[in-house]
Amino acid sequence: MKIEILGMGCPKCKKLTQNVQQATKELGVEAEIIKIENLDRITEYGVIMTPALVINGEVISPGKVLSVEEIKKAINSLIS
């Protein structure tokens, strides 16, 4: 599983990254977590509100810091 976090380094992006790390740890899933700070690549996803969470190339939540629970739910729905 490939999880990307889009954002240009604002505090909210860091918070989202932490939540993602915790969610994957709690679920015990193998995931590659990548932070994307390059503006062009953020725009390629069509995301204008950062931070955004992208799992396996699909934009899950633009412009929102998801909680650990919400991230777990999103991961679970993709696995099953």
Add this chain to the structure above:
Amino acid sequence: MKNQIKIFIILGGLLLFYFVPLESFSFRNPLFEALAMLNMYAREHVIFSLIPAFLIAGAIYQFLDQNAVLKYLGAKTNKVLAYFVASISGSVLTVCSCTVLPLFSGIYKKGAGLGPAIAFLYSGPAINVLAIILTARVLGWQLGLARAIGAVIFSIIIGLCMHFIFLSEEKERQSNGELQFGISKSDPDGRTGLQNLLYFLSMIGFMVFANWAKPQAGDQSLWALIFQYKWHLAIAFVLLFIYILVNWFQQQEITPWLESSWSFTQQILPLLFLGIFFAGLLLGRPGEEGFIPSRFIATLVGGNSLSANFFASIVGAFMYFATLTEIPILQGLIGSGMGQGPALALLLAGPALSLPNMLVIRSVVGTKKTLVYITLVVIMATISGMVYGNIIN
């Protein structure tokens, strides 16, 4: 080599402390002014403007549906509407440049195109709710209002100019792809629009009346009457606010709201106070002297001449201001003799552009468009400074 550098630094430090002109007034006074400026902000602006402003900014982020605004910036939107929305959407969308730039890039490449993207880029930093509140509170409501109106009007004009200058390129360039708008925020409680409106009004009402300015002596108007009862009115709004929170909100909504207010505070407050410190150090409080002599400021940007306005615009365009720090810096400058017109020029050109920000814009739209944009910003800021300076005088 390493050791040599260390010796050099230590010797330099010792020499500095040996010769520091502690007794000199022109050395001690700026230090005193820096602390006095911090003292003034901590006493006068934190409780009654900054804290409510951060709470309002957090509430906007948490409770207003940003997608209601964003969807008008997509590729298929009516162009007239797109300009209008882009010019005012900064008030509900942005606080820092790290969120402005993805929006700008997205609107330009996949949304409504160059004109609206530029309009958004220009007005965003000037009309976010924190900037308007603090400008009006510290620099006076006239300048606060002029800043907001100037930013909106000129953002549309600059956007249109950019669109027509690069018309042929814009026609060739097809916006491709779709913008990802967020999932609409739903109200778990199902508050009505009116209830949400009252919630915002109660916070704004408190702030307006708590900061009600003292009328001139002998003034018998409504203004003076309100001033007499300002604390009664402010407390009434606080009570309304508490009533609303208790009755219409659930705990799981209040926590994220406070969290986002807190995250704005963390992001902005330390840099703001650093800015206040340096404004005091270099410029002093109004009427006092910092390191930079007042007559120097008055010569460069005093009055309302073309050169003063132009100079203020250029400096504003290239200098980097962290969010809100433009306000204490301008307060220092105005106190040292800067004219009202140049002050507005700097307020309009300042937060919209900076050298680091230009480099990012260049990477999105290219060198030519960036240069034209900078030129337009400087010209427009100069003109609006001159017009405003004439009106005020």
